[in-house]
Amino acid sequence: MVLNPQSNRVPAPSADETVKPAPTLQVLSDDPASDATRGALAADPPLVPTDAMLEELxxxxxxxxxxxxxxILRWxxxxxxxKFTMATAFGPEGMTIIHMLAEIAPETPIFNLETGYQFEETLALREKVKQRYGIEVEFKYPELSVEQYEQLHGGPLYKTDPNRCCYDRKIRVLHEAARGWHAWASAIRRDQSPDRAKAPIVGWDRKFQLVKVSPLANWTKKDVWGLISKEDIPYNELHDKGYPSVGCQPCTRVVQIGEDERAGRWSGFQKTECGLHTS
Structure with missing residues (x-):
């Protein structure tokens, strides 16, 4: 049963609230035994990563x-x-790709992982996309609402084990959302972080078992915002308030001058990725 967690959203943390990191973070990996049912392998027809296909990619x-x-998107x-889809967190890069898809292939299914912890400003972009482009982004929800999830773990798990929280409320949901597709578009840029620096334009996503296409891999932040300004593309108003990268509300803070643009994510932890874009 899938429950809508929006009625159990968490309040924004106060400015002086600090999140104390756990001594260590559990590194979570997927069960290899489930690979045969993931992503493109569960499609009809399935897309199998043979040596020939990997060489082609x-x-x-x-x-x-x-x-x-x-x-790249046309290709x-x-x-x-x-059997091509897109996952979006409504970031500036994602909004740029949505703008492009609206011109190239507006029928492309697009979805958002609604963890129940997202900013209201982020959720508001769903309606803006619908009004501007006629595209309705589908919300994909975790099995448990925020209230149920926090009751299960004795409180907000993001304060002590953000890896587990991301795994349960994002990665598991994306595994289900990716089932049956052959390929998906991601909005990552290589210059965003060391983890993304070697991302190919097209490659096999081993974690989710489908082809991953990154049309903005070679773009810079300046390129993205240049197009947003030129085409008047809707974007998250939090970007004007010191949030260059916006994730879940409790795990995102304002970035200071001179910091990496993802420094505001999971501040206080040795963590810069939710796990969607790491192998």
């Missing part, structure tokens, strides 16, 4: 290195639609 990725994001749609 590597060749295409290299050839697309000099392509524009629009050209992805031509190659994988109607």
């Amino acid at each position: 590597a060749r295409e990725s290299q050839q697309l290195e000099s392509a524009t994001p629009q050209e 992805a749609v031509d190659r994988f639609a109607p």
Whole structure:
């Protein structure tokens, strides 16, 4: 049973509230035994990562290195639609890709992982996307509401074990959402963090078992905001308030001058990724 957690949203932490890190963070990995039922392997027809297919993806990725994001998206749609989808957190990069897809392939299914902890400003973008582009982004929910999840763990788990919280409320949900698709678009840029620096334009996503397409891999923050300004693309108003990267409300803070743009995520922990874009 899937429950809508929006009625149990958490309040924003106060400015002086600090999150104390646990001594260590558990590193969570997926069960390899479940690989056969994931992503493209569960599609009809299935897409299997044979040596020949992986070689094809590597060749295409290299050839697309000099392509524009629009050209990359057109390639992805031509190659994988109607089994091509997109996950978005409504960040500036994601909003840029949505803008491009609205022109190239507006029928592309797009979804958001609604953890129950997102900012209201983030959720408001769903309606803005619908009004501007006629695209309705689907919310994908965890099995438990925020209230049920915190009761189960004796309080907010993000304060002591954010890896587990991300795993339960994002990664598990994306595993289910990715089942049956051949490929998905991600909005990562290589210059965002060391974890993303080597991301290919096109590659096999081993964690979610489908093809991952990153049309903005070679773009910079300046490129993204240049297009947003030029095309008047809707964006999260929190970006104007010191939040260059917006995640879940309790685990996101304002970034100070000179800090990495993802420094405001899981501040106080040795953690910069939720796990969606790491192998």
